[in-house]
Structures are given as structure tokens and as C-alpha cells.
Amino acid sequence: MPPFALPATRQAHLRILATTDLHLHILPHDYYADQPMAGRGLLAAIGRIEELQRQAPNNLLLDNGDFLQGNPMGDFVADTWASGILAPHPMIAAMNAAGYDAATLGNHEFNYGLDFLIHAIESARFPLVSANAILDAGQTPEQDRTLLPPFTLLERRISDAGGQEHGIRIGVIGLLPPQIMIWDRALLAGRMTSRDIVETARAYIPLMKAEGAEIIIALCHSGIGAEAPEPQMENAALALAGVEGVDVLVAGHSHLVFPDPFAQASPAIDPQRGTLRNKPAVKPGAFGSHVGVIDLLLENGTEGWRPIAASVRADPVPSDDRPMTVRQARIARAVAKDHKATLAHVRRTVGQSGIALQSYFAQLPDNEALGIVAKAQVLHVERALRDTAHANLPVLSAVAPFKMGGRGGPDYYTDVPPGPLALRHIADLYIYPNTICAVLVSGADLLGWLDRASQIFNRLEPGTPDQMLMDAALPSSHFDVIHGVTWTIDLSQPAGRGAARIRDLRYDGTTVQPADQFIVATNNYRASISAETCACPTVHEAPQPISDILRQFIAESGVIGPMDLRTFRFQPMPDTSALFDTSPRAIAYLASLHGVRVAPVGPAANGFMRFRLTL
Structure with missing residues (x-):
């Protein structure tokens, strides 16, 4: 009616x-x-x-x-x-x-x-x-x-x-x-x-x-x-x-x-x-x-x-x-x-994993589901740049979590258990048909890139408990984690402040200088955006989907084992904590977190579970 x-x-x-x-x-x-x-x-x-x-x-x-x-x-x-x-x-x-x-x-x-x-x-x-x-x-x-x-x-x-x-x-x-x-x-x-x-x-x-x-x-x-x-x-x-x-x-x-x-x-x-x-x-x-x-x-x-x-x-x-x-x-x-x-296709086995690969905690440091994609991208770009003018530059790798709840709900996460890796798992780890690219960046460009990525985190008031960690208006795909460098995020500073929020940016233990040069392996979307935001030239571009590159990497690797990942850390903030929501299934992976203090708080809205990060 x-x-x-x-x-x-x-x-x-x-x-x-x-x-x-x-x-x-x-x-x-x-x-x-x-x-x-x-x-x-x-x-x-x-x-x-x-x-x-x-x-x-x-x-x-x-x-x-x-x-x-x-x-x-x-x-x-x-x-x-x-x-x-x-x-x-x-x-x-x-x-x-x-x-x-x-x-x-x-x-x-x-x-x-x-x-x-x-x-x-x-x-x-x-x-x-x-x-x-x-x-x-x-x-x-x-x-x-x-x-x-x-x-x-x-x-x-x-x-x-x-x-x-x-x-x-x-x-x-x-x-x-x-x-x-x-x-x-x-x-x-x-x-x-x-x-x-x-x-x-x-x-x-x-x-x-x-x-x-x-x-x-x-x-x-x-x-x-x-x-x-x-x-x-x-x-x-x-x-x-x-x-x-x-x-x-x-x-x-x-x-x-x-x-x-x-x-x-x-x-x-x-x-x-x-x-x-x-x-x-x-x-x-x-x-x-x-x-x-x-x-x-x-x-x-x-x-x-x-x-x-x-x-x-x-x-x-x-x-x-x-x-x-x-x-x-x-x-x-x-x-x-x-x-x-499609079912027959995605059920084909392409490799083995000895570890779980999940995005329930992909907003926290050193996530292995992001790490495996980053490693695959680096290997591809290093091979592609052999015998070129950029062959001797360090190759970094930018990866973002595409499935991290949010608008998709509490079931919208990557969750690949240890064991056989099928094509559906590859698709779960990288859900878009993005193609591989690599861009040339300076140390200053790199700092700006990380600063923009950190916008997904709210500014936190020092000494205040239980503030919301994430900006719910931003999709998780904005959060690029660049593997190959280490840095600290100071959440007491607002995003957009460059070196005020992104501190202690290092490559191989050495402080990154504004004029230093790096290659960043990324996808065609990010390469196009980088060309607009920092005039970073593309030095490698291929029609190969990143999911195919990941599949090839897994096939060559045999068994995927634990990874020595070193990416970012949060600046310690005494008497300060932040809350974030993820799937209730995340509780099974709490023991796998290292270098962060995270504890469950209880149910949150829309079927999520709330966790506390103590800084």
C-alpha cells in the first residue's frame, strides 16, 4: 500500500x-x-x-x-x-x-x-x-x-x-x-x-x-x-x-x-x-x-x-x-x-600454509595476511627491475586490508586457516583485480604516504581511557602498511602533521632522509593516486593481477611459515587506551599478537566484538 x-x-x-x-x-x-x-x-x-x-x-x-x-x-x-x-x-x-x-x-x-x-x-x-x-x-x-x-x-x-x-x-x-x-x-x-x-x-x-x-x-x-x-x-x-x-x-x-x-x-x-x-x-x-x-x-x-x-x-x-x-x-x-x-575453480589447491592468515587485527602491527601479499609484490618487482636503472634501489611494498569488517559487517574479514591453500583463499587475501605497479618515491614522499594512511586512526587524548581508535568514516582500504621500513605512529598528534605523527621512520635501521629514494611495489589504483598526490613516477607497470602474483609466490614458496615482519609501532601513551571493534572470531587469535596489549571488552553493535588496546 x-x-x-x-x-x-x-x-x-x-x-x-x-x-x-x-x-x-x-x-x-x-x-x-x-x-x-x-x-x-x-x-x-x-x-x-x-x-x-x-x-x-x-x-x-x-x-x-x-x-x-x-x-x-x-x-x-x-x-x-x-x-x-x-x-x-x-x-x-x-x-x-x-x-x-x-x-x-x-x-x-x-x-x-x-x-x-x-x-x-x-x-x-x-x-x-x-x-x-x-x-x-x-x-x-x-x-x-x-x-x-x-x-x-x-x-x-x-x-x-x-x-x-x-x-x-x-x-x-x-x-x-x-x-x-x-x-x-x-x-x-x-x-x-x-x-x-x-x-x-x-x-x-x-x-x-x-x-x-x-x-x-x-x-x-x-x-x-x-x-x-x-x-x-x-x-x-x-x-x-x-x-x-x-x-x-x-x-x-x-x-x-x-x-x-x-x-x-x-x-x-x-x-x-x-x-x-x-x-x-x-x-x-x-x-x-x-x-x-x-x-x-x-x-x-x-x-x-x-x-x-x-x-x-x-x-x-x-x-x-x-x-x-x-x-x-x-x-x-x-x-x-x-x-x-566458479566453485570448482576456487576449490583448486595451490599451496600450503603453516600459519593462519587473518584480517581481524589488520589495524595492528605486523599482520601476516598483509605480509604475504607484500612479500609477493616485492619479489615480482625485484625481478622486473633487474638490469634496469632502478635495480639497486630498495624495494618496499604497500598493502592495505580490504576485508576488515566495517560496512561489510562482522563476517567481512579474511580468515584462512593453516593447511591447504585453495584459489578461494588467494581471492580472500586479495579480493580486487588490481594489477601490479611500482613507483619511485623519495623519503619525503614516503613520510607523506604513511601520514595519509594513518588518517584511519583518530587522534587520542593522552591520559584518557577508552577512546575510539578508528575513524569509522574511512574504509580500511585507505590504510596502507608499507613493508620494508619501520616507523612509529604518535596518536596524540592529528593526521596531516607529517613528521609530528609519523616518527622514527627507518630503513634497515637507518633514519630515512627526505632525499632518499625507494621503489614501492603497489597496485594500479595506488600508483595512479600517487602520481596525483606526490608526482611519484611509475617505473614498472604490468597487466598481471596481484592475485596471480600472490598465487605464483605461494606455489614457489612451498609451505608458508611464520614471517619476521617489522612495520609500525604505536607511540606509548601512559594511562591511555583505545577501543576498536572486530569480529567475535578474533578472540581465537589474541595469543598470536605480539608487541601490543589487547584484551576483549565485550559485545558491540551489529554483531561485532569490542577490544581494548592499551597504549
């Missing part, structure tokens, strides 16, 4: 349903742990979507991007296609079976390259739109030759309060972070470019109106961000809401949920009602965890249908066992072959 009364025959209820950041989670199966995963994936979300559609016959189902990459099935399909075996993409097959009305692209759609993307989406039976992914840039956005149509106009029939049918034209525009040209530069440079989100919308919205759009929905694969527009904003949904003519926004990218009654309100953001600048907006989490629901009360006037009221919510997807619907069965059949092949 609509959340408002329909007192007049010229009024109608339109329900907009949205998913975002599915990241190829189709069936409720965790390929990393090789076990069922309740309440996640498109199949589970469709169960709730069907209930919501039955309640509101006038409805649309939309997706906001980041659907082609994000779990071992995506990597397996990409590897299979690279070998010349092409087939319909399982995600597109699932979305066809789900009955989407339209969708847009996210930044991760480009992770496997442009040719892969074009082939993957060619079988879509729904319109895909993207206004600021550009093949040839014109003088203005309207003159661009875009990768996909910038918008679509959906011709629909809706019933009013009296049961009479009317035609309506709904415009859907797609927008993504322009940073795709930084993050996937190696795959996209010379083939395409991107434009600013707000600039693009301002150009196309009047065109959509001129072509008869009565309601305009912006599928914005972007976080909320700041109110004032800035060039090339990554998170621009709030600024986009200020563009005249945008009626409804679907946001995403950050894997957060909006409306959020616990979020900070502002004059432009109402997290209770779910509005940005008084326009209805939703962020439906990630991996199929939530379904965005925007109910519009429309009124038919002289200028066509216009929204006069709205209700917004993000419905959690139930995790209970329910009978499969006909549509869900259709989705399951569409991907059954790929699911079976």
Missing part, C-alpha cells in the same frame, strides 16, 4: 525500487569461505523486491552500478573470457531474469577493461545509461560521444487513484565518479575519458525535459559528499541534488545506507526522511543487503506528472529461509552453470 492517501483521481503512486553495489553477489554464497551467506545477493533481494512490487503496481526497478566485479565469480569469468571462451555474463543474465527497468555503471565496471565491459553488457535486456563516461569529448557535455546513452526515457502506464490508466515518461540519467580515469588509467587511457558529475547533469537535464521527461531520476554511483560543487567530485550526490530538474536520486559507491536515523543531519541532509536538499534520495547498502524504496505521490497537471510528496526508506533484505519464488528460480537457473564452474 502507498504510504500516503490518494484523494484525487489526478494523483498516482509510483514506487521506485533500487539496488546498488551488488558486486556480482547473485546467489547467497560466500565464495571466499565457501559457505552459504544468508541475506545477501540479488537472489535474496529479489524476494523482498517482489513483495514491494505486489504492494505497488506502479513501480520501477533500477540498479546503480558496480555489478560486474567483486567476488571470485567475476574474476573467473574475466579469466575465462581472456582465454577466448566468451558467453553471456552471469550478472547480466541474472539482472535480465530479475526484470530491471534500467541501470547505470559504477567505477568497478571498468576493472577488467573496456572490451570486457562492452561485451558483458551487450546482452542486457534493459537500458544501461552513463552520461559522463566518454569515448570522445566535445566542447560541452552535449557534444560528447558517450560510451553508453547518457539517459533513457521510460514510457510507462500508471493507474491513478480511480483506477484510470495514464501514460508517463520517466527520465533516467546515469553518472559515475570521474576518477575512473585515475583508478583504471592503465586500462582506459587513450580510449576514453570522463566528465564532472554536476557539470554533466546540468547539461543533460534540460535535454531530458525537452524530450518530454516528466520525472527525472538520477542514478548517481557516488557518495553524498559536500554541498558545494567542486570540480571532479568523487562523492557528489548532495551537490547533484542542487541541479534544477533532478527529482529523485539513487546514490551508492560508499556501501552505506541512507536514510540513516543515526547519521548527522544538516540543513541540506535529512537522514530521517531520506532527503538531500529536500529531494528524495536513497543509498541501499551493498551486496544486496538492502532494497532502496522511494514512494512518490504524483499529481497530473498542465505540465504532466509531477511529484508532490515522497517517502524514502532502505529495507534490509531478510536473512531467513523462505521458499524460492518463480523469479528467484529463474535467476538461479540463469547462473547455475557459472556458479558450479
Whole structure:
């Protein structure tokens, strides 16, 4: 039922349903742990979507991007296609079976390259739109030759309060972070470019109106961000809401949920009602965890249908066992072959480990799950730079924890037990299809890099107990640990203070000087960002995924044993302690921690467990 009364025959209820950041989670199966995963994936979300559609016959189902990459099935399909075996993409097959009305692209759609993307989406039976992914840039956005149509106009029939049918034209525009040209530069440079989100919308919205759009929905694969527009904003949904003519926004990218009654309100953001600048907006989490629901009360006037009221919510997807619907069965059949092949692939053994590799405590020093990736990267880069001008420079290795709870919940951690290492474990240790790169940095650059990485830690007040250690607004992937040097983090100092927070930076026991030179093995994302932040030149770039490099390293190593890791330490702070949340399963690994004093405190919100770090 609509959340408002329909007192007049010229009024109608339109329900907009949205998913975002599915990241190829189709069936409720965790390929990393090789076990069922309740309440996640498109199949589970469709169960709730069907209930919501039955309640509101006038409805649309939309997706906001980041659907082609994000779990071992995506990597397996990409590897299979690279070998010349092409087939319909399982995600597109699932979305066809789900009955989407339209969708847009996210930044991760480009992770496997442009040719892969074009082939993957060619079988879509729904319109895909993207206004600021550009093949040839014109003088203005309207003159661009875009990768996909910038918008679509959906011709629909809706019933009013009296049961009479009317035609309506709904415009859907797609927008993504322009940073795709930084993050996937190696795959996209010379083939395409991107434009600013707000600039693009301002150009196309009047065109959509001129072509008869009565309601305009912006599928914005972007976080909320700041109110004032800035060039090339990554998170621009709030600024986009200020563009005249945008009626409804679907946001995403950050894997957060909006409306959020616990979020900070502002004059432009109402997290209770779910509005940005008084326009209805939703962020439906990630991996199929939530379904965005925007109910519009429309009124038919002289200028066509216009929204006069709205209700917004993000419905959690139930995790209970329910009978499969006909549509869900259709989705399951569409991907059954790929699911079976993916399972066979990820269960292949590639090596042995004599130690547990986990990310429950990856925010603490000397984590072995990060250490094994760092060692693999170093070995590859040292071999690649042999007989080059950089052969004699020290090779360091930057690695960040990708799976460390946070927005993914208390089960979103790497947990590889001792014993046989299968391909699914490799995928668990390195979940993205990033490729290997190496950059040349100075000692000053290195200090700045570590300082930026330390932003994940809050500033702590000396002598105060039980302050929160982590900045919950920052994803764990921001926390680069650079192996090969040692340093101390002074948490009494705020991030951004350089040598005030990052102290005693040493290589091989010797203090690092600003003019010293190093090679840092990293991934293509970080190399592109480093080129922007510190003008650090790339000295090695290869198309080989880091997961492949890790697999090769493990195969060559035989058995992975204990590692002598020496990375960072926290500056001692008398009478000071910090709290952090991790999985309850972390308690089994407390005895493996060295050089830190950590003790369990008790249960925390959302299924996490709280621990105390005494400094």
C-alpha cells in the first residue's frame, strides 16, 4: 500500500525500487569461505523486491552500478573470457531474469577493461545509461560521444487513484565518479575519458525535459559528499541534488545506507526522511543487503506528472529461509552453470600454509595476511627491475586490508586457516583485480604516504581511557602498511602533521632522509593516486593481477611459515587506551599478537566484538 492517501483521481503512486553495489553477489554464497551467506545477493533481494512490487503496481526497478566485479565469480569469468571462451555474463543474465527497468555503471565496471565491459553488457535486456563516461569529448557535455546513452526515457502506464490508466515518461540519467580515469588509467587511457558529475547533469537535464521527461531520476554511483560543487567530485550526490530538474536520486559507491536515523543531519541532509536538499534520495547498502524504496505521490497537471510528496526508506533484505519464488528460480537457473564452474575453480589447491592468515587485527602491527601479499609484490618487482636503472634501489611494498569488517559487517574479514591453500583463499587475501605497479618515491614522499594512511586512526587524548581508535568514516582500504621500513605512529598528534605523527621512520635501521629514494611495489589504483598526490613516477607497470602474483609466490614458496615482519609501532601513551571493534572470531587469535596489549571488552553493535588496546 502507498504510504500516503490518494484523494484525487489526478494523483498516482509510483514506487521506485533500487539496488546498488551488488558486486556480482547473485546467489547467497560466500565464495571466499565457501559457505552459504544468508541475506545477501540479488537472489535474496529479489524476494523482498517482489513483495514491494505486489504492494505497488506502479513501480520501477533500477540498479546503480558496480555489478560486474567483486567476488571470485567475476574474476573467473574475466579469466575465462581472456582465454577466448566468451558467453553471456552471469550478472547480466541474472539482472535480465530479475526484470530491471534500467541501470547505470559504477567505477568497478571498468576493472577488467573496456572490451570486457562492452561485451558483458551487450546482452542486457534493459537500458544501461552513463552520461559522463566518454569515448570522445566535445566542447560541452552535449557534444560528447558517450560510451553508453547518457539517459533513457521510460514510457510507462500508471493507474491513478480511480483506477484510470495514464501514460508517463520517466527520465533516467546515469553518472559515475570521474576518477575512473585515475583508478583504471592503465586500462582506459587513450580510449576514453570522463566528465564532472554536476557539470554533466546540468547539461543533460534540460535535454531530458525537452524530450518530454516528466520525472527525472538520477542514478548517481557516488557518495553524498559536500554541498558545494567542486570540480571532479568523487562523492557528489548532495551537490547533484542542487541541479534544477533532478527529482529523485539513487546514490551508492560508499556501501552505506541512507536514510540513516543515526547519521548527522544538516540543513541540506535529512537522514530521517531520506532527503538531500529536500529531494528524495536513497543509498541501499551493498551486496544486496538492502532494497532502496522511494514512494512518490504524483499529481497530473498542465505540465504532466509531477511529484508532490515522497517517502524514502532502505529495507534490509531478510536473512531467513523462505521458499524460492518463480523469479528467484529463474535467476538461479540463469547462473547455475557459472556458479558450479566458479566453485570448482576456487576449490583448486595451490599451496600450503603453516600459519593462519587473518584480517581481524589488520589495524595492528605486523599482520601476516598483509605480509604475504607484500612479500609477493616485492619479489615480482625485484625481478622486473633487474638490469634496469632502478635495480639497486630498495624495494618496499604497500598493502592495505580490504576485508576488515566495517560496512561489510562482522563476517567481512579474511580468515584462512593453516593447511591447504585453495584459489578461494588467494581471492580472500586479495579480493580486487588490481594489477601490479611500482613507483619511485623519495623519503619525503614516503613520510607523506604513511601520514595519509594513518588518517584511519583518530587522534587520542593522552591520559584518557577508552577512546575510539578508528575513524569509522574511512574504509580500511585507505590504510596502507608499507613493508620494508619501520616507523612509529604518535596518536596524540592529528593526521596531516607529517613528521609530528609519523616518527622514527627507518630503513634497515637507518633514519630515512627526505632525499632518499625507494621503489614501492603497489597496485594500479595506488600508483595512479600517487602520481596525483606526490608526482611519484611509475617505473614498472604490468597487466598481471596481484592475485596471480600472490598465487605464483605461494606455489614457489612451498609451505608458508611464520614471517619476521617489522612495520609500525604505536607511540606509548601512559594511562591511555583505545577501543576498536572486530569480529567475535578474533578472540581465537589474541595469543598470536605480539608487541601490543589487547584484551576483549565485550559485545558491540551489529554483531561485532569490542577490544581494548592499551597504549
